[in-house]
Amino acid sequence: MSLADARPADLAAPPARQAEARKSRREARTRWWLATPALLTIAALSLLPLCIVILYSVLERDSYGGILWALSGEAWIEVFFQRDIFEGTLAPAGAHLAILWRSIRLALITTGLTLLIGVPTAYFIGTRPAHTRNLWLFAITVPFWTSLLIRIIAIGELIRRDGLVNAALLQMGLIDEPLQMLFTDFAIGLGMTYVYLPLMVLPVYAAVQRLDPRLMEAAYDLYASRARTFWRVILPLIRPGVIAGSLLVFIPSLGDYVTPRVLGGGSNLMIGNLIELQFGQGRNWPLGAALALTLMILIGLALIPCARLLRGKAAPHG
Amino acid sequence: MARRFDPQTLPGFGAIAALAFALLYLPLIVLVTYSFNAGDLIGRWEGLSWRWYAQALSNAAIQDAALRSLVLALVAAALSTALAVLAALATTRADQFRPRHAIAAVINQPLVVPEIVMAVALLLLFSMLRQATGLSGMGYLLAAHVTFCIPFAYLPVRARLEGMDANLERAAADLYASPLTVFRRITLPLLAPGILAGFMLAFVISLDNVVISQFIKTAGQETLPTYMLGQLRRGISAEIYAVSTMLVGLSLLILTLSFLVNRTRP
Incomplete structure (x- = not known):
């Protein structure tokens, strides 16, 4: 970089400062070069394709399953409504709305269950002595790094009609004939709770680890009960971890495709399966694109209350 | 009391x-x-x-899918780790370099998009490219895997870099080592455990991917997970359990290795 490029402030500065400024500009340029390959890859293969999805969602479909290069809002209308072929009137698309509702409900239930199980588990791990804590953490991480598909297959095995759970319930005399658990919404909720539980535990654990035990002791010394100490001291302090965990569970649950496909059978679809249908037998790519964007919008809506909760928690305790 | x-x-x-x-x-x-x-x-x-293992290992379709998955995961992990290391070098230990947060956000972007959306997005892009170029082949799968592996490789490398003492590199530079020498003899050896952890993470992520592979594969491009997903339609067989167990074993081995490697603090 020549002196002519330098800003006036640099010219006025002593030579040492000028050299410093030149050096930092050179460094910035190097840093940009280093980041470029990764940035270009993500731009070309993640950001650009997302723009293409937006484009496709406002294109017209032709009758052979392809697209026509003409703008149309039809795909977006089809997300929520179905058009009567003869009269052209719109009626709510019951099947789509049922699937959207099932996805939201199951994602919320999954988030709730992972909260109920995950927060105490994370607290338990976080309060172990330092030398055993890493082992507990490792025990949580192992299932997390095991293929999601395999874990779904495993939970399916457990709840089959002649699987271990039914066998155990029959043995105990709690039921007279095997329960149909596989291919129900229950199976999907259970499967998602199982596969996404580590995503709740890990961030909550990170927050628990940063807790100052003196605060809990202080609350307890001031005659707060254990339960009150948990609700009023511990929970507010680990709130950022709890919110992060809830998002990490909610987002993949809402968009899950593998779990409902394997555990839900053919009839209990979620948004992910509905999207896939449009690219498979449905041959309606614009609708598939609009549904994918609907999923993104739903996730965006979920982010708003979380951001508000996080901001509300700006005041530090202690 | x-x-x-x-x-x-x-x-x-x-x-x-x-x-x-x-x-x-x-x-x-x-x-x-x-x-x-x-x-x-x-x-x-x-x-x-051992009969299901014998049957799985002699099944040509499984052999074919397993080989494809392993090669894909190795190459995708190597490429994504290389890109992630460069990006991590660019975005760490630089308080004056303002755009570093924005760059990191772009690199982590694939993490915040649901897998199914990314799968659809890549399907649309690749079908356009296939039509325009007439090329099909493993390149598309590889490109997709490299992309979603980058953030996973980036995280451990960045964490390691942030914990590293810049004074060692400064000392070497003061002793007239060229920037390349400093990088080769000081930065790289110190960073190695982070790079290895990033590589292994990316490898496992690529090996286990179902959704994106399922959407963008074409005929004859089954990976192990997409093969298994297809087989599930025909009902479950213990052969799939044998393949699953081997995959779980591999993931466990890799995870244990990266756990041990990461225990060496910088």
Whole structure:
């Protein structure tokens, strides 16, 4: 970089400062070069394709399953409504709305269950002595790094009609004939709770680890009960971890495709399966694109209350 | 006796944690056990046997898918780690370099998009490219895997870099080592465990991917997970359990290695 490029402030500065400024500009340029390959890859293969999805969602479909290069809002209308072929009137698309509702409900239930199980588990791990804590953490991480598909297959095995759970319930005399658990919404909720539980535990654990035990002791010394100490001291302090965990569970649950496909059978679809249908037998790519964007919008809506909760928690305790 | 708060004894928490670990491990243990079942029927134990492993390993379709998955995961992990290391060098230990947060956000972007959306997006892009260029082949799968592996490789490398002492590199530079020498002799060896951890993470992520591979693969491009997903349609067989057990073993091995490697602090 020549002196002519330098800003006036640099010219006025002593030579040492000028050299410093030149050096930092050179460094910035190097840093940009280093980041470029990764940035270009993500731009070309993640950001650009997302723009293409937006484009496709406002294109017209032709009758052979392809697209026509003409703008149309039809795909977006089809997300929520179905058009009567003869009269052209719109009626709510019951099947789509049922699937959207099932996805939201199951994602919320999954988030709730992972909260109920995950927060105490994370607290338990976080309060172990330092030398055993890493082992507990490792025990949580192992299932997390095991293929999601395999874990779904495993939970399916457990709840089959002649699987271990039914066998155990029959043995105990709690039921007279095997329960149909596989291919129900229950199976999907259970499967998602199982596969996404580590995503709740890990961030909550990170927050628990940063807790100052003196605060809990202080609350307890001031005659707060254990339960009150948990609700009023511990929970507010680990709130950022709890919110992060809830998002990490909610987002993949809402968009899950593998779990409902394997555990839900053919009839209990979620948004992910509905999207896939449009690219498979449905041959309606614009609708598939609009549904994918609907999923993104739903996730965006979920982010708003979380951001508000996080901001509300700006005041530090202690 | 004074009231003391023992944070380790919130009532019921230990029991819930025990339930959580049971929930996490019981299904996997059952699956692994049944992979050694001698009988044809799943659900009825008829003694120990390797027959499903023998059958899986001699199944040409499984061999083909496994080989493709392994090569894909190796190449995708190597490429994404290389890109992630460069990006991590650009975005760490630089308080004056303002755009570093924005760059990091772009690099982590694939993490915040649901997999199914990314799968659809890549399907649309690749079908356009296939039509325009007439090329099909493994390049598309590889490009997709490299992309979603980048953030996973980036995280451990960045964490390691942030914990590294810049004074060592400064000292080397003061002693007239060229920037390349400093990088080769100081930065790289110190960073190695982070790079290895990033590579292994990316490898596992690529190896396990189902959704994106399922959407963008074309005929004859089955990976192990997409093959397994396809087989599930035909009903479950203990052969799939044997393949699953081998995959779980591989993931466990890699995870243990990266756990051990990462214990060496910078």
